[in-house]
Amino acid sequence: MKNVKVNDDAILVREYIHGDEQALSQLINRHQHRIYSFIYSKVFDKDVAEDVFQDTFIKVIRNLKRGKYNEEGKFLPWVMRIAHNLVIDHFRKNKRMPKFENNGDFNIFSVLSDSDLNAEKQIIKDQIENDVKELIKELPEDQLEVLVMRIYKDMSFKEISERTGVSINTALGRMRYALINLRKIIEKHNLVLTN
Numbered sequence: 001m002k003n004v005k006v007n008d009d010a011i012l013v014r015e016y017i018h019g020d021e022q023a024l025s026q027l028i029n030r031h032q033h034r035i036y037s038f039i040y041s042k043v044f045d046k047d048v049a050e051d052v053f054q055d056t057f058i059k060v061i062r063n064l065k066r067g068k069y070n071e072e073g074k075f076l077p078w079v080m081r082i083a084h085n086l087v088i089d090h091f092r093k094n095k096r097m098p099k100f101e102n103n104g105d106f107n108i109f110s111v112l113s114d115s116d117l118n119a120e121k122q123i124i125k126d127q128i129e130n131d132v133k134e135l136i137k138e139l140p141e142d143q144l145e146v147l148v149m150r151i152y153k154d155m156s157f158k159e160i161s162e163r164t165g166v167s168i169n170t171a172l173g174r175m176r177y178a179l180i181n182l183r184k185i186i187e188k189h190n191l192v193l194t195n
Contacts, residue, residue, distance in 0.1 A: 009075040017064055024064075028057060031076055035083055042087045052090060056083040081127055135185050136178075143178035146171055 009030075015023035035056065040049040059082050063069055069078065136144055145164065149155040155163070160171045 013064065013069060013075055017067075017069075024061065027075065031079065034076070035079060038080060039083050039087060042084075043090065048090060052083065052086050055086050059086070077127075084127075132182075135182060135189065138185050139178055139181055143174050143181060146174040147178040147182075150175055 009027065012023040012027050016027070032053070036049060036053050039052045039056070040046070043049050043052065056079065060079055063082075069075075136147060139147065142164075146160055149160045149163065150157070157168050157171045157175075161168045164171065166174075
């Protein structure tokens with residue numbers, strides 16, 4: 001049954017792009033409760049949630065009309081990501097977004113470790129993971145290698161040292177610089193990795 005709904009979304013998106021305004025109304029009516037609830041759960045303010053909800057669909061309409069929607073069958077996750085980004089924009093404008101402190105405990109991957117996720121958080125977590133995988137490609141090769149072994153392959157620094165032929169201290173140093181550089185890359189791209 002769920003697949004029918006997803007396919008319905010794709011059909012409605014196509015119909016809207018081809019001029020059927022009613023198709024968009026159906027999409028909004030179908031998903032408005034989940035999207036609004038998600039926004040409200042982040043801002044805890046009815047007026048702000050309504051503003052962000054409206055801004056979300058203004059952006060959805062603009063992107064659809066410009067042909068910038070190409071995530072066939074993934075309408076709801078796409079809209080949720082737009083809503084998430086607008087919530088972040090709201091917090092940035094109001095300077096209420098929590099910032100990571102510049103200390104040795106910084107771990108970008110801590111945002112990925114919540115095992116008790118609801119559907120909306122799972123969508124955002126998946127997007128964050130994809131963003132991080134793209135961002136780490138900008139790291140120098142030696143730092144990327146250590147980071148992938150440590151985070152994605154769960155190797156110890158001793159194993160990394162043996163595999164790469166460098167000392168444990170060098171492996172630790174590369175990991176540290178990888179995290180520092182990843183933080184700079186995140187700031188350069190103006191991303192906030194929270195859910």
